[in-house]
Amino acid sequence: MSDAVRATIRALPHFQGLDEAVLERLVAASRLVRVERGEALVHEGRPCAAFYAVRRGAVRVFRVAPDGRTQVLHHLGPGQTFAEAAVLRMGRYPASAEATRDGTEVVEIGAATFLQIFDEDRRLARVMVASLCGWLQRLVGRVEELSVASAGARLARYLLDLPAREADEGLELRLPISKREVAEQLAITPETLSRQLRRWHDGGVIRSERSRIVLLRPDTLLAVAAES
């Protein structure tokens, strides 16, 4: 039980190079939370008391626009963290998060202890800052993408960024999330995604069956990703 928390925390990039005693304080301030698909972890606007590391399953971070439509900011998998920024700022959560898989487990790291250690240990400050900068760069990339890239280009980039392995006919990869979720993350509709895949399929660029996709001509996708 507590071992699971300990293992997750020790594996986080944020906490590399910290003393044993400090790590144990963090472990003591944390707890394992298990949620089912659709269950909320944090609510936009609520005062924040912790940040989270995903241990199993998947989590999506999203905002709800005034008119009720939701925009997914990130899909997170095991080993990834969220809401550090809110904790450091000691404010309210700027977005909501919920599990998208049954049996999702996250480690909840208490804000108070964390902030205390942040003030004591210089290394933590540096590593946390690096982590925040990583988020910044990812977001900058998304802003650029959303404003200049077409739906096809965004999808091409997404596919090319997935882990793939060599196969007879080309690069073989698996969608780690459902197509609906992929569409959400790329800010397109599932219909558009489906049509785009079919166009590439008909053009002999990919071979697609269910969540398994083989890139027959990755160079063509690279061209699409670069274009428009």
Next chain:
Amino acid sequence: MSDAVRATIRALPHFQGLDEAVLERLVAASRLVRVERGEALVHEGRPCAAFYAVRRGAVRVFRVAPDGRTQVLHHLGPGQTFAEAAVLRMGRYPASAEATRDGTEVVEIGAATFLQIFDEDRRLARVMVASLCGWLQRLVGRVEELSVASAGARLARYLLDLPAREADEGLELRLPISKREVAEQLAITPETLSRQLRRWHDGGVIRSERSRIVLLRPDTLLAVAAES
């Protein structure tokens, strides 16, 4: 000369509450840079050696897509800073920046000294982290905006966020940058911006002459900003 640097640095939110001696070290590590419109300050991909605070004029931060199109990430005015994230990460600049006014002055703050002080002074760490979180939240807002909001809604939000003053007929405001630049920042074309303003003008929502705009019915704009 050095007084200008000193005044700018002392006024930055990043450096509030620091000791005199520390501030002077920062001043010593900084220099005033004067550039004309269109001159570059930092280049995407170059190793970073400093971050910047705008003292006079205006600066735009942008990225260039593979196909040559540029996307403006931010327009910055006096008192605002950029590239802190790159410095803290000690990497390369993730975007380019250039002046958009003649006679623009920025204070260049050397990375080495800054990082040294960052490690020594806990307050600086906290304030810098807060600053980074601010950038994060702004970017999150832009991602949301770009993916769910229409061009009209984005423009409405932009206008409503500008400083305005009461006038006889409504709220009077001035565009701080050219309409072309506004369009760039909102990721729309100047034509679309022009047409949208005209539609509101014809509808009696605004009165627009050159860069001066009077919001006759701000509530209508609020509704547009909330919608779609």
Next chain:
DNA sequence: CGTCATATTGATGGGCATCAATATATGTGG
């Protein structure tokens, strides 16, 4: 096997970019 979420496919329309032409500033040198 029935139920429900996910996926696919078609038809339609609107928003916004693109191309093109003109107007209006803004600035420069004679």
Next chain:
DNA sequence: CCACATATATTGATGCCCATCAATATGACG
């Protein structure tokens, strides 16, 4: 001060991308 050059702004015509609505298909799972 005017003529010219250049950037910015406006307006129109056209078309495409993509969302929306709707229907069906194909899973997943009790």
